[in-house]
Amino acid sequence: MNDERRLFVQTAGVASLIGFAAWPEQVVAQPQPGRDYRVLQTPQPVEAPAGKVEVIEFFAYWCPHCNGLQPVLTDWKKRLPGDVLFRREHVSFRETRIQQLHYALVAMGRDEALSPRVFNAIHVERQRLDSPQKMAEVLGLDVKQFVAVYDSFSVRTRARRGAQLAEAYGIDGVPSLAVAGRFVTAPSMAGSNAAALQVVDQLIELSRKRS
Secondary structure, three states, X not given: OOHHHHHHHHHOOHHXXXXXXXXXXXXXXXXXXXXXXXXXXXXXXXXXXXXXEEEEEEEOOOOHHHHXXXXXXXXXXXXXXXXXXXXXXXXXXXXXXXXXXXXXXXXXXXXXXXXXXXXXXXXXXXXXXXXXXXXXXXXXXXXXXXXXHHOOHHHHHHHHHHHHHHHHOOOOOOXXXXXXXXXXXXXXXXXXXXXXXXXXXXXXXXXXXXX
């Protein structure tokens, strides 16, 4: 872990470091603004068309709490209704190398299929994905093709946009979940992974009523 990332982990949430291990997997009965979620002062534009509710997961492959969220999130996504559009944005927090990996996989249409492999490589196998060549080798991708996509202008542009979105949403810790360009919650706010997803469900319903 480099010094910048260590500083982020230390400052971006004592709750993230200390609280996750102790949080019971329970859900909240009635989410409260300012406690279980926050309301954006400036609503953000969404990519979802009218009549759809956008949910964004702000995450980082190197984040252990994002890794811990994935099994619960995967099950939750399987039950999403048709009017909910889910997508993911990888934060940078000045760690652009791994962030760019995410957007390269998105550009290749391999994000959903290979994300579990990336998390496993980093958190279980302790692989150092410190170059696009190593990333391609670990993920079983054609090195030449992957490097070309990874270094492309479109992927670099998309990664910068992801960083700008995280800043616009005021994301200072991950994982975080944004709903309808208006609300942000996180396990560190709601109290557990399961509680955070229940808050998202209720914010989705609230967003439907607003539309």
